[in-house]
Amino acid sequence: MLALVARLLDWLRSLFWKEEMELTLVGLQYSGKTTLLTVLASGQFTEDMIPTVGFNMRKITKGNVTIKVWDIGGQPRFRSMWERYCRGVNAVVPHYLHHLPPPHIYDSILACYMVDAADLEKVxxxxxxxxxxxxxxxxxxxxxxxLGNKRDLPGALDEKQLIEKLNLSAIQDREICCYSISCKEKDNIDITLQWLIQHSKSRQC
Known part of the structure; x- marks a missing residue:
């Protein structure tokens, strides 16, 4: 009976409540941020993806959840922007980036850090x-x-190796999750999206 009531409440919630979350994609250049954004939005992988210069923003709607994704360039000159877009508030922007709009303040703010798991020299x-x-x-x-991308390539680090190499176990002040994915093969893209949607809901409760 309780399960039936819970399902009914979830159904009513989906009809009347729309949830929004803001996600910032950061990581070094060529880690696959823009590719992931394209795969999440369209389900399609594009081989000749042009690296983001500055920023790229897209809205992705899955069910009653709208995800506003900021894809921030990974080149050294853009890394000072990462904090600003991860915290979702206005801040002073370097003069050569004055054209960038401030991120909107949403109830749910998450950060997604992309790593090229096959480029061991950049780990x-x-x-x-x-x-x-x-x-x-x-x-x-x-x-x-x-997210450790490019798991389809030979020698790519798996989740256990990523946790060790990135010293993720030392991070104790927040929830942190690590997945090994392949944007090209769409491996673990489903659980990535599931994690994002679940956390958009949990942070609005």
Missing amino acids: EASKNELHNLIDKPQLHGIPVLV
Whole structure:
């Protein structure tokens, strides 16, 4: 009986309540952020993806959840923007980025950190940038989803190796989750989307 009532409430909620969340995609260049955004939005993989310069924003609607995704460039000159878009508030922007709009403030803000799991030479830099980002006081407690992309390539790190190499076990002040994915083969894209939607709901309760 209780299960039936719960399902009924969920159904009514889906009819009348629309949920919005804001997600920031960050990570070094060529990690697959823009590719992931395209796959989430259209289900299609594009081989010749042009790296994001500055930022890219798209809205993705899944059921009654709308995800506003900020895809922020991973080149060194854009990394100072990561914190601003992860915390979803206005901040001073460098003069050469004055054309960028401020992120809208949503109830649910999540960060998704992309890593090229097949580029072992950049793993250390990825770790340093991740820890520098989440050490910012303004980002305290924001959930982080770490995605090791390109698992389809030989030698790519698996989830256990990513957790070790990125020192994720040292992060104790927030929920952090790590998946090994392939945008090209669409491996684990479904559980990635499921995690995002679930956390959009839990953070609005």
